[in-house]
Amino acid sequence: MSLSRLSVELIPRTNEALLDDVARVKTLLPAADTLNIPDLMRFPLRSWDAAALVRPHFPSVVPHVRAIDIAPDATLPGADQDGLKDVLVVHGDPPADLSHRTYPNSTESIIRRYKKEAPHLRVYAAFDPYRRAPWRELEDVARKKEAGAEGFFTQPVFDLKLFDLCQEWLQNETVFWGLSPVIGPKSRSYWETTNHVVFPKNFEPTLDANIHFAQTVLRTLSNQKGSVYLMPLRVKLDQYLPPLLEALE
Structure with a gap:
């Protein structure tokens, strides 16, 4: 068996840095x-x-698209881009720069616009088991599906028990399961403070432990022909990515 799709999330800092990361992903x-x-x-x-x-x-x-940035009369990002097949619509956090204008859009309203104005694009939405009560998040899943979302990208998961539970909640949905290394106390504090992640008692913020966890999830999803996206934050690609190949062989 093998994964259905395997994605790597890359930060678009500059054109040159992004193209360098793309080349490294292809190699590693x-x-x-x-x-x-x-x-x-x-x-x-x-x-x-x-x-x-x-x-x-x-x-x-x-590409991720922030719903709150889309003006009512603006062309949807990527709608006219040759060869683009997918977009991920997220709500978006309020900008730190108060001069940056935002709009009172919901995620669902922008998904509906994509389905109407760019029906050739497959639209994904976000799923986050940490930010609030699960029943509220699953209500959002239903609303996003009703609006036209065809699949979901999850917040990275760090706990096998929660991963199993989320698989039950999202059974029969098209899902990219997120995996991201958490290395050191500062990284752990970021996830706990910003994203309200509750780590398991035995969680170890080391590279080896994070690689082992990712390998376990990858093997499980490979047997199910699932999909994954890797978010290699604050780690070197050549340290994190190659060991994960072992789980896919």
Whole structure:
């Protein structure tokens, strides 16, 4: 068995740095068939422009689109981009720069616009088991599906028990399961403070432990023909990606 899709999330800091990361992913993790690119306000390169930049080198790219940034009369990001097949619509956090204008859009309203104005695109939405009561998150899943979402990208998971539970909740859905290394106390504190993650009691914020966890999840999903996205934050790609190939062989 094998994964259905394997994506790596890359940060679009600059054109040059992004293209360098793309080349390294192709070399270090040849099993990867997709890239997903977040839209981060602290960098000038927008996710859909980054997607256009890297698609000649990596044809399957999923740019993230922040719903609160889309003006009512604006063309949807990526809607007219040749060869683009997927987008991920997230709500988006309020910008730190108060001069950056936002709009009172819901995730569902932008998904509906994509389904109406760019029906050729496959639209994904987000699933986060940490930020609130699970029943509220699952209500959101139902609303996003009703709006036209065809699959979900999860917040990274760090606990096998929670992973199993989320698999039950999202049974029969198309899901990219998130995996991200948490190395050291500062990284752990970031996830706990910013994303309200509750780590298991035996969690170890070491590279080896995170690789072992990712390998376990990858083997499980490989047997199920599931899909994964890797978010290699604050680690060197050449340290994190190659060991994960062992779980896919």
